Amino acid sequence: MLADKESSLHLERCSSCRGIWFDAGEWNALASRHMLEHLDEFWSAEWRREERRAEDKAAYEGRMKKVFGPELYYQLRSVATVLHAHPRRSQALAFIREESGE
Numbered sequence: 001m002l003a004d005k006e007s008s009l010h011l012e013r014c015s016s017c018r019g020i021w022f023d024a025g026e027w028n029a030l031a032s033r034h035m036l037e038h039l040d041e042f043w044s045a046e047w048r049r050e051e052r053r054a055e056d057k058a059a060y061e062g063r064m065k066k067v068f069g070p071e072l073y074y075q076l077r078s079v080a081t082v083l084h085a086h087p088r089r090s091q092a093l094a095f096i097r098e099e100s101g102e
Contacts, residue, residue, distance in 0.1 A: 011042055 013020050020039060030036050041047045065073045079096075083089045
């Protein structure tokens with residue numbers, strides 16, 4: 001499966017002859033993404049692993065946006081990005097915990 005924010009493609013491949021067939025619109029969708037030259041990669045274990053990881057991340061982000069609402073979610077993502085490599089990350093998280101009344 002090839003997934004992105006707009007749509008998902010489910011490419012089929014014959015296990016015997018390794019031929020690939022496309023449903024309506026799939027060829028054009030791949031061509032518009034400049035992905036036709038990489039068709040064999042779609043069936044590699046690495047590609048499938050990365051695709052699952054991307055789908056899981058998108059699902060997680062969707063759930064968090066529902067939990068916090070979009071505005072707070074993006075603010076939290078911004079703070080998380082700043083704190084990611086900050087040398088005082090633990091102290092900053094403790095500060096947030098303290099200030100939030102926990």
